[in-house]
Amino acid sequence: xxxxxxxxxxxxxxxxxxxxxxxxxxxxxxxxxxxxxxxxxxxxxxxxxxxxxxxxxxxxxxxxxxxxxxxxxxxxxxxxxxxxxxxxxxxxxxxxxxxxxxxxxxxxxxxxxxxxxxxxxxxxxxxxxxxxxxxxxxxxxxxxxxxxxxxxxxxxxxxxxxxxxxxxxxxxxxxxxxxxxxxxxxxxxxxxxxxxxxxxxxxxxxxxxxxxxxxxxxxxxxxxxxxxxxxxxxxxxxxxxxxxxxxxxxxxxxxxxxxxxxxxxxxxxxxx
Amino acid sequence: xxxxxxxxxxxxxxxxxxxxxxxxxxxxxxxxxxxxxxxxxxxxxxxxxxxxxxxxxxxxxxxxxxxxxxxxxxxxxxxxxxxxxxxxxxxxxxxxxxxxxxxxxxxxxxxxxxxxxxxxxxxxxxxxxxxxxxxxxxxxxxxxxxxxxxxxxxxxxxxxxxxxxxxxxxxxxxxxxxxxxxxxxxxxxxxxxxxxxxxxxxxxxxxxxxxxxxxxxxxxxxxxxxxxxxxxxxxxxxxxxxxxxxxxxxxxxxxxxxxxxxxxxxxxxxxxxxxxxxxxxxxxxxxxxxxxxxxxxxxxxxxxxxxxxxxxxxxxxxxxx
Numbered sequence: 058x059x060x061x062x063x064x065x066x067x068x069x070x071x072x073x074x075x076x077x078x079x080x081x082x083x084x085x086x087x088x089x090x091x092x093x094x095x096x097x098x099x100x101x102x103x104x105x106x107x108x109x110x111x112x113x114x115x116x117x118x119x120x121x122x123x124x125x126x127x128x129x130x131x132x133x134x135x136x137x138x139x140x141x142x143x144x145x146x147x148x149x150x151x152x153x154x155x156x157x158x159x160x161x162x163x164x165x166x167x168x169x170x171x172x173x174x175x176x177x178x179x180x181x182x183x184x185x186x187x188x189x190x191x192x193x194x195x196x197x198x199x200x201x202x203x204x205x206x207x208x209x210x211x212x213x214x215x216x217x218x219x220x221x222x223x224x225x226x227x228x229x230x231x232x233x234x235x236x237x238x239x240x241x242x243x244x245x246x247x248x249x250x251x252x253x254x255x256x257x258x259x260x261x262x263x264x265x266x267x268x269x270x271x272x273x274x275x276x277x278x279x280x281x282x283x284x285x286x287x288x289x290x291x292x293x294x295x296x297x298x299x300x301x302x303x304x305x306x307x308x309x310x311x312x313x314x315x316x317x318x319x320x321x322x323x324x325x326x327x328x329x
Numbered sequence: 330x331x332x333x334x335x336x337x338x339x340x341x342x343x344x345x346x347x348x349x350x351x352x353x354x355x356x357x358x359x360x361x362x363x364x365x366x367x368x369x370x371x372x373x374x375x376x377x378x379x380x381x382x383x384x385x386x387x388x389x390x391x392x393x394x395x396x397x398x399x400x401x402x403x404x405x406x407x408x409x410x411x412x413x414x415x416x417x418x419x420x421x422x423x424x425x426x427x428x429x430x431x432x433x434x435x436x437x438x439x440x441x442x443x444x445x446x447x448x449x450x451x452x453x454x455x456x457x458x459x460x461x462x463x464x465x466x467x468x469x470x471x472x473x474x475x476x477x478x479x480x481x482x483x484x485x486x487x488x489x490x491x492x493x494x495x496x497x498x499x500x501x502x503x504x505x506x507x508x509x510x511x512x513x514x515x516x517x518x519x520x521x522x523x524x525x526x527x528x529x530x531x532x533x534x535x536x537x538x539x540x541x542x543x544x545x546x547x548x549x550x551x552x553x554x555x556x557x558x559x560x561x562x563x564x565x566x567x568x569x570x571x572x573x574x575x576x577x578x579x580x581x582x583x584x585x586x587x588x589x590x591x592x593x594x595x596x597x598x599x600x601x602x603x604x605x606x607x608x609x610x611x612x613x614x615x616x617x618x619x620x621x622x623x624x625x626x627x628x629x630x631x632x633x634x635x636x637x638x639x640x641x642x643x644x645x646x647x648x649x650x
Contacts, residue, residue, distance in 0.1 A: 081444065088441040096429040099470060164425035168486070171389040173414035174442040 082175035089182020090189070093156065097190060104190070107152065111145040111198060118265055119205050126266055131296065135210070138202040139291035140264030142223050143284055145198050146191055147259050150230040153187045154247035157238030166326075180326055184231040191227040195220055209295045219294035222307055226287040229311035232318040239325045258284045283310040340367040342494045342525030343388060347397035350383050357383040359549035360397070365494075365527050370520055372540030373529040374636075376644055380549045381529040382422075385498045388527065389419045402494045415443075418487030421498030421529070425483065428472040432463050432482050435471060439486045450489075457485040461515070477508025484515060495519065497528045501535060513538060533636035543636075547644045560639045567605040569612065571619075572628040575599070582624045589615060605631070 097104060118126075118137050128136045157180075160166050169179055199207075199220075209216050234251060241247050261279050262268070268279035279285055287310070289303035343365040350358040358380045365371040375381050386392040388401055390410035399406045402416035426435045433454050440450025458467045461481040466474060471482060480500060487495060497516070501509040516539055520526055530536050536543050537557045545553040545560075553560060573579040576598040583593035583601045589611070591603040605611050612629070619626055 084444075085442060088438060092427065092430065092434075092438050095434065096427065099429045163428065164422075165427060167386075167391060168419060168425055168439075169442070170391045171414060171417065171419040172439065172442045173411050173444065178442075 082177055082181070085175040085178030086181040086185060088174075089178045090185040091182075093182055093186030094189060096156075097186070103152070104194070107145070107149050107194065108197060108201075110148060111141050112201060114144060114265075115141055115201060115205060122265075128267060132206070132208075134202075134206045135208060135296055136292070137265065138199075138207040139219070139295055140262070140288045141202070142195055142198055142291055143226065143262075143288045144259050144264055145194055146223050146227040146287075147230060147255050147284060149191060149194060150187070150227055150234045151248060151251040151255065152190070152234075153183060153231045154234035154238035154241075154251050155244045156187070157183055157235055158241050158247035159244045161239065162243045176327065177323070180235055180322060183235060184228065187231050188224060188228050191224050192220070195223050210297045211295060215294045215300075218304075219291045222287060222290045222294060222304060225311050226283070226307060229283075229314040229318075232315055232322050235322040236318055236325055239322060258282060262288060264288050283307070283314065286310050341365065341400070342367045342369070342402060343371070343527055344400045345384065345388065345397070346399065348384060348387055348394045348399060349396035350380075350387060350392065350394050356549045358387075358394070358397075361546060361549065361551055362397075363544045363551065363554065365525050366541075367493075367525050368520070368523050369541045370516075370526040370528060370539050372536035372543040373527060373546060374531070374533065374536050374543055374640060375529075375546035375552075376531070379546045379644075381546055382498055384546070385419070385421075385496050385527070385529060389417060389496055390414055402492075415490070416492055416494055418490070418492040418495045419498070420480075420484045420487035420495070421500045422502050426471050426479065426486055429470055431468050431470055432458060432474070432478075433467040435482060436486055436489060439489045443490045445489070453489055457488060461485045475508075476504055477511060480504060480508065480512055481515070484512070488519070493523075493525060495524050495526045497526060499529055499531065502531065509535075533640055537636050545640065545643050552643045553639070557636055560636065561634045563639065567634070568632045569603050569605050569615070570630040570632060571601045571603075571615070571626050572630070573599050573601070574625070574627050578624055581622070582619060582626075585618060585622050585624065586615060599627075 115137070118141075119134055123133045123137065126133055157166075160169075160179075166179065233254075234247075237250050237254075238247050241250055261271075261275055262282060262284040263279060264284060268276040268285070270276075271279055286303060286307040290300070290307040292298070293300040293303050341364045343363075345364065346362050348358045348361045349356075361380065361384060363371060363373070373381050373384065383392065387394050388399055388406060390406050390413050393407055401413050404412045404416065406413050426432075427438070430438065436454035436457055437450045440453050441447070443450075445453060455464075455467075458464045461484070463478060463482060463485070466478060471479060474482065484497075484500065487497075500516070501512050504512065513535070516526065516528070520539075526539075528536070528539060540557065542556055543554070543560060544551055553563070555563075571579075571582065573582060579593055579599050579601050583591050586601065586603060589603045590606070591601050593601050603615070607614075616626065
């Protein structure tokens with residue numbers, strides 16, 4: 058039958074639309090984002106559970122530990138809440154890994170690869186949907202903060218910019234978790250792999266306490282790492298104080314994380 | 330102006346030519362060639378790990394072959410993967426639907442990702458839901474579907490764009506017999522409408538029923554190829570087993586029937602086994618002879634070779650048969 062391959066016959070001409078242009082990439086990404094958001098609304102418990110942990114932290118640090126933690130010049134609840142927002146975004150990003158690992162495990166990625174859709178839409182749609190989800194969750198957490206006495210001390214524009222910093226930070230992290238999600242075989246493994254990465258970043262940070270109270274070596278890291286920088290930027294924008302330094306540092310971290318990990322995640326998707 | 334696409338065999342829906350794919354040390358495919366003529370069904374048979382799914386993944390552009398060439402619906406899978414994707418449908422064991430979406434939403438999503446307009450995607454989804462008897466379940470999340478309903482939806486998702494070539498990777502694995510036979514009817518319907526199908530399966534019955542030709546793959550190589558009847562005839566003719574009341578009777582009968590090629594297998598001493606060389610007249614001659622010698626037969630069985638026999642003989646002795 059291999060001889061038959063040499064037999065000449067006019068093959069189908071290519072269709073007029075290649076389906077790989079930028080316009081299709083945008084359309085496919087929107088379709089995938091819509092699908093991911095729809096799945097989130099079908100599983101409201103996932104959204105609820107991703108709020109339970111931060112709410113427990115709010116209650117614990119606001120009412121249990123808060124009295125023992127002194128932050129000069131600020132109410133502890135004001136200091137705490139931006140840290141909680143970053144914590145929420147950070148642990149919430151694990152959902153990106155879980156979502157992708159699940160799609161891979163269930164064979165959905167296989168089907169998507171056999172469709173004439175844009176190659177970038179699967180990851181793009183995932184990250185975009187998780188970013189939209191972050192906006193919703195941050196707004197809900199701000200409302201919870203208001204209930205326990207959190208008050209912003211700047212103007213609406215700066216508070217919105219603070220939300221923006223958190224969302225951008227979440228976007229950067231999403232690429233890290235996309236890479237994790239594509240590298241493991243199922244949702245449980247994604248969760249197990251993600252927690253040990255995020256826990257030290259979130260807890261060895263300035264999110265809950267002043268790093269100057271930590272041992273020097275830990276404090277040095279806790280002052281400089283991405284979660285702390287995002288927290289610092291959100292605090293500055295929501296509570297007041299110099300914003301340029303922390304905002305720049307946070308954006309640079311996010312840019313660095315995205316620049317390194319997004320190409321790795323995309324490569325991983327293409328190869329797996 | 331020359332055509333940008335490679336040329337394919339006349340009328341071939343799929344041509345695989347010397348496909349090689351290694352994963353590290355594992356040679357999943359070690360030079361596999363076959364073709365599927367347009368409008369026909371090729372059954373690709375093989376045990377787990379034989380390389381069936383790897384072949385399907387190459388033909389559906391999910392994997393690139395290390396060596397060799399594949400042309401699907403007239404288009405080279407490596408050179409023009411996006412063009413191939415427009416012309417194929419993939420369904421089966423590993424292709425999936427989204428459990429958290431409804432059946433309708435799944436089909437509409439696949440339509441959108443195939444670049445149908447929103448309205449066309451919705452219309453096509455409704456058509457397919459009707460055709461696959463899923464209209465009543467259309468607005469329920471797929472996780473509430475039975476196994477058979479899921480596979481039907483999965484197959485429907487592969488058909489959104491009316492692809493001329495369909496690749497089905499173990500489409501009925503894990504289904505109950507009733508759902509399996511439902512799905513077979515659907516596939517037969519598609520074939521009668523002119524769709525070309527490549528079907529991988531572990532079920533010989535499935536290949537026997539659906540496939541015009543069969544390729545047996547074992548350890549990354551084509552171990553045998555032919556129609557179901559050709560493969561069966563390789564194993565020789567129908568055999569007759571004669572059962573006797575005692576070992577002595579059986580031994581005497583085997584001796585008497587020496588000219589017929591009768592054997593008296595050690596393992597089953599009451600039975601004499603012989604090939605049915607001349608059809609029904611052989612049976613009459615055998616019985617007359619035994620009657621004349623006063624050797625009374627207790628029971629007669631005819632053994633048709635099945636595809637299972639072929640499969641086992643091919644895959645257990647490295648393709649010698």
